[in-house]
Amino acid sequence: MHDVSAFPLQIAGDPAPMVSFRKVTKSYGALTVLDELDLDVKAGEMVSIIGPSGSGKTTVLRMLMTLEEINGGVIYVDGQPLTHMQKNGTLVPASQKHLRNRRADIGMCFQHFNLFPHMTALENCMEGPVQVLGLPKKEARERSEELLEMVGMIGKKDQHPSRLSGGQQQRVAIARALAMRPKVMLFDEVTSALDPEVIGEVTNVIRKLVSEHNLTMLMVTHQMGFARDISDRICFFYGGKIEEQGPPAELFGNPKKERTQQFLSAVKEAV
Amino acid sequence: MAFFDFLQQYWPRLLSGTGITLAQFLLAAVLGIAISLAMGLMKLSHNAVVRGAAVTYIEVFRGTSLVVQLYWIFFVLPLFGLSIEKFTAGYLAVGMNIGAYGAELVRGGILSVPKGQWEAALAINMSPAQRMRRIILPQALVNMLPPWGNLMIELLKGTALVSLISVADLMFEAKQINATTFLSAQVFGAALVIYYVLARFMVTPFMRWLEHYMARKLGRV
Numbered sequence: 361m362h363d364v365s366a367f368p369l370q371i372a373g374d375p376a377p378m379v380s381f382r383k384v385t386k387s388y389g390a391l392t393v394l395d396e397l398d399l400d401v402k403a404g405e406m407v408s409i410i411g412p413s414g415s416g417k418t419t420v421l422r423m424l425m426t427l428e429e430i431n432g433g434v435i436y437v438d439g440q441p442l443t444h445m446q447k448n449g450t451l452v453p454a455s456q457k458h459l460r461n462r463r464a465d466i467g468m469c470f471q472h473f474n475l476f477p478h479m480t481a482l483e484n485c486m487e488g489p490v491q492v493l494g495l496p497k498k499e500a501r502e503r504s505e506e507l508l509e510m511v512g513m514i515g516k517k518d519q520h521p522s523r524l525s526g527g528q529q530q531r532v533a534i535a536r537a538l539a540m541r542p543k544v545m546l547f548d549e550v551t552s553a554l555d556p557e558v559i560g561e562v563t564n565v566i567r568k569l570v571s572e573h574n575l576t577m578l579m580v581t582h583q584m585g586f587a588r589d590i591s592d593r594i595c596f597f598y599g600g601k602i603e604e605q606g607p608p609a610e611l612f613g614n615p616k617k618e619r620t621q622q623f624l625s626a627v628k629e630a631v
Numbered sequence: 632m633a634f635f636d637f638l639q640q641y642w643p644r645l646l647s648g649t650g651i652t653l654a655q656f657l658l659a660a661v662l663g664i665a666i667s668l669a670m671g672l673m674k675l676s677h678n679a680v681v682r683g684a685a686v687t688y689i690e691v692f693r694g695t696s697l698v699v700q701l702y703w704i705f706f707v708l709p710l711f712g713l714s715i716e717k718f719t720a721g722y723l724a725v726g727m728n729i730g731a732y733g734a735e736l737v738r739g740g741i742l743s744v745p746k747g748q749w750e751a752a753l754a755i756n757m758s759p760a761q762r763m764r765r766i767i768l769p770q771a772l773v774n775m776l777p778p779w780g781n782l783m784i785e786l787l788k789g790t791a792l793v794s795l796i797s798v799a800d801l802m803f804e805a806k807q808i809n810a811t812t813f814l815s816a817q818v819f820g821a822a823l824v825i826y827y828v829l830a831r832f833m834v835t836p837f838m839r840w841l842e843h844y845m846a847r848k849l850g851r852v
């Protein structure tokens with residue numbers, strides 16, 4: 361078990377960062393995927409993560425969603441430890457109960473949507489509110505319908521995922537995540553599996569979230585134009601570390617590091 | 632004796648035997664499904680003891696003969712002070728045996744559900760039990776229905792063995808009639824047809840209907 365005695369029990373600050381990675385390490389066997397990652401995300405901030413394949417982008421989101429355990433460091437959400445908990449004045453690895461408590465603040469959308477195929481669009485959205493939050497059916501339905509309306513899917517609310525296009529499924533998946541009222545939303549290449557002509561319908565929903573809601577968002581994307589448009593900050597990942605980060609105009613317009621320049625010009629050529 | 636005359640004379644006994652066979656089948660099916668679920672889930676447990684118990688159960692009941700299991704339950708358990716009435720012993724043995732095969736189907740069905748489904752269920756913060764019950768099992772069930780159809784036919788045929796401990800099922804009645812009349816062709820011919828009809832026109836159509844029904848629930852049709 362890694363030593364976390366040097367880490368604070370909670371993160372102070374006014375306001376405290378919504379998400380805070382402190383020296384977070386993740387490895388699979390001998391392969392170190394993330395190497396002492398430090399990353400703070402402010403409340404309401406939209407941060408995009410870009411970088412070459414295998415640089416650890418997805419891993420960052422999966423650790424925050426508690427889909428992967430970490431091998432070193434501590435992740436804090438809203439100032440409180442997520443991967444650990446306090447016990448007798450020190451941090452110890454989080455119990456399942458603690459994880460379940462803290463995970464409530466986080467929502468995630470996946471590259472392949474992962475809607476529940478045996479439920480309609482509406483049932484997909486109501487599942488969490490009813491089963492996990494214990495909302496009455498009526499209230500969960502109202503909340504879900506409102507969100508389906510917001511993502512433009514209210515007309516298809518009674519369809520099963522198999523009857524929906526990729527873009528439509530992804531919009532339902534966004535509504536499903538939002539129905540849990542998370543403070544932090546994670547998007548992992550949510551447009552990568554989509555046909556080019558429907559990418560816009562999903563990015564428009566995310567745009568709307570950025571402009572109309574006070575969500576903290578972390579997005580992994582290969583769409584540089586979109587990331588540049590809507591992000592407050594871009595993090596360029598390389599080899600499990602943040603190689604360079606900054607406001608979009610700076611990072612895209614005037615990248616300082618050679619690897620960033622190489623990556624951006626390679627991406628530009630591919631387009 | 633002509634087949635028709637034979638039927639006219641013996642249909643009440645064949646019918647009552649068929650009733651017992653159906654009762655054995657249904658009870659063994661319910662028990663078998665319950666055991667399959669329990670053992671299938673236990674085999675996927677993180678706890679080595681729980682997993683070991685399931686593996687042992689499955690090994691024992693798949694690796695030995697159903698007839699021997701039946702005799703154990705009916706003839707040997709009483710020696711240890713546990714007497715089970717023959718009708719109960721019959722469906723217990725058949726159900727426990729089929730449960731060992733079903734457990735592998737349940738386990739395979741659960742493993743066939745894509746990992747993304749577990750992750751999406753975790754991302755909306757469902758508990759492990761909720762994930763299994765609400766998200767994974769319904770999908771696993773659909774995936775494993777076709778092999779369950781075969782298993783149910785095997786189960787129906789397997790119930791004929793309960794005649795060996797004198798449960799008055801179709802096979803038992805057939806043997807009794809044969810012993811007193813020696814009309815082997817007629818009586819076993821009738822039994823053959825009845826087993827076939829039960830399998831072909833009851834079990835199979837029901838499983839088909841269930842597959843179709845579940846597919847519709849998934850919006851796959």
Ligand SMILES: Nc1ncnc2c1ncn2[C@@H]1O[C@H](COP(=O)(O)OP(=O)(O)OP(=O)(O)O)[C@@H](O)[C@H]1O
Pocket residue numbers: 388391393411412413414415416417418419420
């Ligand atoms: N479960 C796993 N077991 C072993 N290695 C893994 C596992 N998951 C990820 N990796 C490895 O970790 C590294 C980082 O993976 P990650 O998915 O975070 O990359 P990424 O930046 O999201 O890449 P991409 O752009 O291709 O999605 C890769 O080298 C990958 O092969």
Ligand SMILES: [Mg+2]
Pocket residue numbers: 417418419549580
């Ligand atoms: Mg990735």
